[in-house]
Amino acid sequence: MNKYRTHTCIELTEKDIDKTVILSGWLHRKRDHGNLLFIDLRDHYGITQCVIEKNNRFFSSLEKIRPESVLKITGKVVKREKGTENFDLKTGKVEVIIELVDILSNAKELPIPVFGEQDYPEDIRLKYRFLDLRREEIHKNIVLRSKVISFIRSEMLKLGFLEYQTPILTSSSPEGARDFLVPSRLNPGKFYALPQAPQQFKQLVMVSGFDKYFQIAPCFRDEDARADRSPGEFYQLDLEMSFVEQEDIFRVVEKLMVNLFKNFSKKKIISEKFPRISYKDSMEKYATDKPDLRNPLLIKDITNIFERDDIKFEIFKKLVKSGSKVKAIITKNTKDRPRSFFDNIDKWAKDQGASGLAYFTIAKEKSIIGKGPVGKFFGEEALKELMKITKAEVGDSVFLSCGQENELANILSIARNKIAEELNLIDESHFAFCWIVDYPMFEIDAKSKKIIFSHNPFSMPQGDINNLDFNKPLNIKAYQYDIVCNGVELSSGAIRNHIPDLMYKLFSIAGYSEQQVNDKFSGMINALSYGAPPHGGIAPGVDRIVMLLADKKNIREVTLFPMNQNAQDLMMKAPSKVEQKQLKELGIKIEDKKDN
Numbered sequence: 106m107n108k109y110r111t112h113t114c115i116e117l118t119e120k121d122i123d124k125t126v127i128l129s130g131w132l133h134r135k136r137d138h139g140n141l142l143f144i145d146l147r148d149h150y151g152i153t154q155c156v157i158e159k160n161n162r163f164f165s166s167l168e169k170i171r172p173e174s175v176l177k178i179t180g181k182v183v184k185r186e187k188g189t190e191n192f193d194l195k196t197g198k199v200e201v202i203i204e205l206v207d208i209l210s211n212a213k214e215l216p217i218p219v220f221g222e223q224d225y226p227e228d229i230r231l232k233y234r235f236l237d238l239r240r241e242e243i244h245k246n247i248v249l250r251s252k253v254i255s256f257i258r259s260e261m262l263k264l265g266f267l268e269y270q271t272p273i274l275t276s277s278s279p280e281g282a283r284d285f286l287v288p289s290r291l292n293p294g295k296f297y298a299l300p301q302a303p304q305q306f307k308q309l310v311m312v313s314g315f316d317k318y319f320q321i322a323p324c325f326r327d328e329d330a331r332a333d334r335s336p337g338e339f340y341q342l343d344l345e346m347s348f349v350e351q352e353d354i355f356r357v358v359e360k361l362m363v364n365l366f367k368n369f370s371k372k373k374i375i376s377e378k379f380p381r382i383s384y385k386d387s388m389e390k391y392a393t394d395k396p397d398l399r400n401p402l403l404i405k406d407i408t409n410i411f412e413r414d415d416i417k418f419e420i421f422k423k424l425v426k427s428g429s430k431v432k433a434i435i436t437k438n439t440k441d442r443p444r445s446f447f448d449n450i451d452k453w454a455k456d457q458g459a460s461g462l463a464y465f466t467i468a469k470e471k472s473i474i475g476k477g478p479v480g481k482f483f484g485e486e487a488l489k490e491l492m493k494i495t496k497a498e499v500g501d502s503v504f505l506s507c508g509q510e511n512e513l514a515n516i517l518s519i520a521r522n523k524i525a526e527e528l529n530l531i532d533e534s535h536f537a538f539c540w541i542v543d544y545p546m547f548e549i550d551a552k553s554k555k556i557i558f559s560h561n562p563f564s565m566p567q568g569d570i571n572n573l574d575f576n577k578p579l580n581i582k583a584y585q586y587d588i589v590c591n592g593v594e595l596s597s598g599a600i601r602n603h604i605p606d607l608m609y610k611l612f613s614i615a616g617y618s619e620q621q622v623n624d625k626f627s628g629m630i631n632a633l634s635y636g637a638p639p640h641g642g643i644a645p646g647v648d649r650i651v652m653l654l655a656d657k658k659n660i661r662e663v664t665l666f667p668m669n670q671n672a673q674d675l676m677m678k679a680p681s682k683v684e685q686k687q688l689k690e691l692g693i694k695i696e697d698k699k700d701n
Contacts, residue, residue: 109177115151117196121182126201128153129177129209131239132170134220142167144203146178149244153196155180157203167206173219173239175210178203227661232675234666246663249369250651254321256368257342257647260361266317266344271306273299273323278625283327285337293692299325302644304563305629307345308601311640312632319344321647327672332659333593333649336672339660341596342650345642351584351600354641355379355540358588362645366536369654375399375537379588383543392432393518394544397592398537400525404517405433405495407505415484421463421507431507432517433495436524440466440500446527447477450504453523459516463505467497479505511551522592536590536653543567544585547578547614558615560585563608563629564599565641570607578614588645590653598643605633 109129117126130148137143142164144155155178157164170176180201191197216232217225219239230237238244258268277284277298284298300306302324310318322343330336346353363377375398387394390403410416411425421431439446447464454462465480467473467488475483483491497503504524506513525531546566548559556578564583566573573581584600602608608630612622623630651663661667668674688695 113150114146114148114153115195117153117182117199119198122184124182126182127179132172132174132176152194154200155203156200163206171212173212173215174208177207177209179205228675231669234676243662246655247665249655250663253369253651256365260364261319264357266319268320269310269318270320271303275300285325285327288691288693290691301326303343307343307642309632311345311347312637316347330670335660335664336668340647341644342647343644345640347638347640349641354598354643358643373535375535379538379540381540381542384541387541392514394541394587395589395592395594397522398539399531399535399591400522401530402434402521402525407431407433407491407494410487410490413487415487416482418479418482424507429507430510430513431505432513434504434521434524435495435497436502436528438500439502450524454516454520457516462520464502466502467499469499538590541587541589543582546581546583555616556614561599563601565602575610593649593653595649596643596645600641603633603637603639605630
């Protein structure tokens with residue numbers, strides 16, 4: 106028999122009454138009733154209430170001991186008195202009368218309490234993460250994460266995939282985010298890079314003759330933190346398939362996601378056949394390629410009506426003449442909303458760095474008019490045309506923004522969500538998946554004004570590859586796709602370019618010479634030259650999947666030991682300085698910034 110426990114703290118029921126049991130766990134909470142002391146004992150599985158009488162020789166010890174000390178308790182299981190049951194606990198109909206107590210570990214005074222779910226500053230939570238993880242909600246989140254990963258592995262095997270491990274120490278990539286570099290002791294002056302993703306290796310797995318690969322892959326990127334992105338490292342379900350087209354990838358991923366989300370959430374999936382939305386349409390309707398389809402609000406381009414003489418909104422008209430666009434968000438039947446609702450949205454937009462959101466409500470008196478700060482600038486015929494373009498009706502309101510395309514996208518994408526939240530239009534009991542497809546192969550870099558890859562440089566362009574018009578690269582679309590759920594991008598993927606000559610040509614458009622491609626992607630380009638199958642894949646983020654299933658807004662709530670916003674591990678005090686001896690072995694010298 107295990108000397109520490111005969112049962113866990115979730116197992117005892119009325120069937121165990123009159124048994125002598127041994128439990129071990131943390132002192133979760135205690136309540137002193139004078140002659141009786143109630144102890145809630147907690148382990149990984151649950152809580153059991155234990156009771157000790159004042160005449161017991163261990164009473165004074167338990168009276169003084171601090172919460173989160175670790176105890177071994179021996180006692181007899183009894184039925185709780187009627188009216189004292191706790192039906193929120195699985196053990197809530199019984200309790201243990203304490204006979205013996207062994208204090209296995211004393212706890213110091215806690216910097217944060219484990220009992221309760223109060224909010225505490227993130228720096229305290231991360232510094233004492235081992236305590237934070239004892240709290241019920243985040244403990245459940247980490248258990249959920251484990252179960253999700255196990256489920257994914259099981260489903261992938263059922264779908265005919267095999268799991269392979271790719272290298273962690275690899276070469277630096279010129280594409281994507283900043284690499285984490287690792288100096289090589291045996292090759293002085295040279296560095297490995299931690300993989301931003303197993304992109305090239307998983308393609309090499311396909312070139313090596315394996316048909317279906319997957320991996321729960323650790324990825325490393327030296328980039329800033331966000332609510333849905335960890336600084337430093339994250340995990341993704343990396344998968345790749347040979348002899349497939351885009352729809353083959355979609356079928357596999359849709360089946361996996363539907364089974365996964367149904368298994369771990371009671372929320373309804375709006376459509377189990379995920380809608381396909383082109384990148385162009387997504388940007389036009391939602392001003393983002395990560396749309397939350399639970400939000401019914403759409404964005405409409407109304408630039409052309411500002412050429413009308415019966416619109417006197419001169420500020421916008423001048424901007425339109427200089428090349429700006431005007432776009433609108435229509436809110437249905439909001440005529441009775443107080444002025445403060447509209448003013449608050451306008452103020453919020455200004456707080457986001459925009460010039461604000463102009464607004465008015467469409468009304469009908471003797472004629473159709475615009476009510477609100479800028480409504481007076483629109484004549485009846487202009488309003489009728491606006492209503493025709495936007496499908497707006499009397500009683501609806503119009504939010505307007507004017508600016509360059511990228512400026513409008515930045516403000517309207519978040520304004521669309523902000524307005525929907527204020528109007529309670531988003532149904533939180535649903536998951537809305539979609540595919541964003543038909544990404545452009547290239548785009549113009551905003552700073553350099555040069556042509557660059559817009560997405561994944563290893564993607565296959567759409568169309569007849571023997572007749573692509575390379576003179577118009579911005580017209581070339583790629584077999585690239587993102588999967589999005591509730592406005593969260595879960596993954597990017599693509600059908601890969603497996604033809605070396607075509608790859609050289611596409612890279613040349615982005616400014617790479619053939620020699621540069623050979624130098625930077627030597628392993629990949631060499632392998633493709635020896636017979637490569639058509640192949641494609643995707644890599645949904647495990648952290649973001651669990652975040653959605655746990656109904657959390659921040660990825661750190663589902664990560665075991667996350668870093669803070671500055672990419673620091675406050676608990677282990679990383680990153681840290683290393684000894685001079687270690688640096689000398691690696692041939693590295695640290696320059697004092699003050700000397701520069």
